[in-house]
Amino acid sequence: MPGEARGILEKETLPPKLRVKAMSKGIVSKLRQKSPWVMHVPCGGCNGCDIEVVAALTPLYDLERFGALQKGSPRHADILAVTGPVTVQVKERLKRVYALVPNPKIVMAIGSCAISGEVFADGYAFGGPLDQTIPVDVYVPGCPPRPEAIIHGVAQALTKL
Amino acid sequence: MNRQTILESFRGFISPKTLAYPRQPSVPPDGFRGKPELDAEKCVGCGACAQTCPMGAINVTDEVERSIRVWYGKCSFCGRCQDVCPEDAISLTSAYELAVFDKNKAAAGIKIEFESCLECGKKFFPARQLNKSFERMEPILKKRNVSYEELRSLDGVCPSCRERPEEFSKRKLFLLNFG
Amino acid sequence: MTPSTISNLAFYVLQPFFGFIVGALLYWVFRKIRARLQARRGPPWYQTFADVTKLLFKESITPLIADKTIFYLAPLLAFTGYLVALLQLPIGNMYPPFAGDLIVILIFLTLPGVAVILGGSGSGSPYGAIGSSRETALLVASEIPFAISALVTGIQVKSMNILKIVDAQNQFGPMAFHYPLATVAFFICMLLKLGRKPFDIPDAEVEIIAGPYTEYSGSLLGLFEISNALRWFVIPAFAVNLFFAGGLANLFVFLTLCLIVVAFISFLDTQNSRYRIDQAFNFLLTWATLLAAIDLVRASMGWVFW
Numbered sequence: 001m002p003g004e005a006r007g008i009l010e011k012e013t014l015p016p017k018l019r020v021k022a023m024s025k026g027i028v029s030k031l032r033q034k035s036p037w038v039m040h041v042p043c044g045g046c047n048g049c050d051i052e053v054v055a056a057l058t059p060l061y062d063l064e065r066f067g068a069l070q071k072g073s074p075r076h077a078d079i080l081a082v083t084g085p086v087t088v089q090v091k092e093r094l095k096r097v098y099a100l101v102p103n104p105k106i107v108m109a110i111g112s113c114a115i116s117g118e119v120f121a122d123g124y125a126f127g128g129p130l131d132q133t134i135p136v137d138v139y140v141p142g143c144p145p146r147p148e149a150i151i152h153g154v155a156q157a158l159t160k161l
Numbered sequence: 162m163n164r165q166t167i168l169e170s171f172r173g174f175i176s177p178k179t180l181a182y183p184r185q186p187s188v189p190p191d192g193f194r195g196k197p198e199l200d201a202e203k204c205v206g207c208g209a210c211a212q213t214c215p216m217g218a219i220n221v222t223d224e225v226e227r228s229i230r231v232w233y234g235k236c237s238f239c240g241r242c243q244d245v246c247p248e249d250a251i252s253l254t255s256a257y258e259l260a261v262f263d264k265n266k267a268a269a270g271i272k273i274e275f276e277s278c279l280e281c282g283k284k285f286f287p288a289r290q291l292n293k294s295f296e297r298m299e300p301i302l303k304k305r306n307v308s309y310e311e312l313r314s315l316d317g318v319c320p321s322c323r324e325r326p327e328e329f330s331k332r333k334l335f336l337l338n339f340g
Numbered sequence: 341m342t343p344s345t346i347s348n349l350a351f352y353v354l355q356p357f358f359g360f361i362v363g364a365l366l367y368w369v370f371r372k373i374r375a376r377l378q379a380r381r382g383p384p385w386y387q388t389f390a391d392v393t394k395l396l397f398k399e400s401i402t403p404l405i406a407d408k409t410i411f412y413l414a415p416l417l418a419f420t421g422y423l424v425a426l427l428q429l430p431i432g433n434m435y436p437p438f439a440g441d442l443i444v445i446l447i448f449l450t451l452p453g454v455a456v457i458l459g460g461s462g463s464g465s466p467y468g469a470i471g472s473s474r475e476t477a478l479l480v481a482s483e484i485p486f487a488i489s490a491l492v493t494g495i496q497v498k499s500m501n502i503l504k505i506v507d508a509q510n511q512f513g514p515m516a517f518h519y520p521l522a523t524v525a526f527f528i529c530m531l532l533k534l535g536r537k538p539f540d541i542p543d544a545e546v547e548i549i550a551g552p553y554t555e556y557s558g559s560l561l562g563l564f565e566i567s568n569a570l571r572w573f574v575i576p577a578f579a580v581n582l583f584f585a586g587g588l589a590n591l592f593v594f595l596t597l598c599l600i601v602v603a604f605i606s607f608l609d610t611q612n613s614r615y616r617i618d619q620a621f622n623f624l625l626t627w628a629t630l631l632a633a634i635d636l637v638r639a640s641m642g643w644v645f646w
Binding site: 060061112115116117119138141146148151153 | 173177178179180182183187189196215216217232233234235236237238257258259260261262263264267
């Protein structure tokens, strides 16, 4: 084949209608990455990670530069930022909050407590690591993770939107 | 809404205080406890860090080699492993960007070779720990006029082989001479 | 198809797009100035477009206990209110083909408030119900000074046609110099119409999750965001036409005046905290109405000479 002989493979060309659809999907996906609305769900624990998440929204580490707003209702959110070890009481409610978030969505497990329970792993109130309750996309270890580490995690998560 | 807040607002308007974080790296202060890293040259495989870790984030598994693994998902970055290590092999660096898609990838590990038993050839003890302990005993060996090879032939034998009668008598003789 | 019909049609087709784009940029100016006054950098210029696009392509979930008709009707009502008001406003020296009527604009600018009330109570959640009750109280309280201060200009010119009001200001100077109290009352009500502090009680509440907008997601919320972008153009344009027109009737000057109005609103937004609902109700019904009523008396007695 002529393309192979030159070492250049031809790009697969789509018919025009599908090409517009693919290009618009690319534009929509790019714009979706520019406006991630975050909902913060604290699930018990020491609240250290909660303070760091809220600190990421302060003027020093401004998250609104990237279009991220903190929204109160899960129906408005794209990213669900879950902190703290999932206690037995909160487990069912967390599943309901997860079901309320419309697709496409991303779940971030922030802090080592959300990943594995850390200090609380053998406690009576621990309901299991976060990915046994809801599917998780990005894990951010730290105790607590710095706001810059959380911003780094959000940037990694956005490539999946 | 008083004069002070209005002046503060205008001062903030002229010079915003946001850190340019993703474009420029943000360096944490000295003494910041970031992710722990193992130094493969210095570690002797004693497992003291695994014993002292309050979360159980450091795991020691023995197969063909001894592998020591720190899992950041359980680490609380307290620094006890750094305090307790006799060789300063594990230390908390200042790296904090640890976000991963797969939680098993947030880990660091090294492997230590085992020493083979002189009699039966089974692997029973980390080689470097044996060598290090001999190094520490050198002044005493010199004082008591015990040669390195003699001690090595006694200690290079695995615990199950040490229970055999000929080994037992050899050791008793050595201890009588030593004392 | 006479040329005038074609130009009218072009006007009515292009005006909404123009209003949406300029409104989105004015909303961005508001967010940027608010961010800067809080000593941080703000979002980039395309932020509103990114938000609206993202919402339009997201899954839209309707709660089971919501009343479907009212749930779908509310964003459409809000959009219609701002759209019809937009088509009646003169922009600089571009006059709309239909003579814009002041009373019609006032009526259509109450539709979005009604839409918020319907949407909140029709969505079936308790947060929506609380948000709707607050919005009802605020709508009732704010319509009085808003309507009175808008009608003051009409009474002065002796006509309810907004084109005649603009023409009179071109002749005699801005209305703000003759009726400063009505301007202040109109500004206060404008803060409430745009949903900004100190009056953003039903809008972006952290106390009651999201108020009337709690159960909306996806394309319906996107429609609410589009009408939000439209209102950031319609309401400052309305204020500029009523009180600050005059002098050069130019598109560029018009947009600059809208920009100044938006900058002032964002300055007030950063300096104030949120009123309680009864404080806002009292404030609107006593002070704002008093200011507007004084100017109403001055206008109807004919004490202001050009």
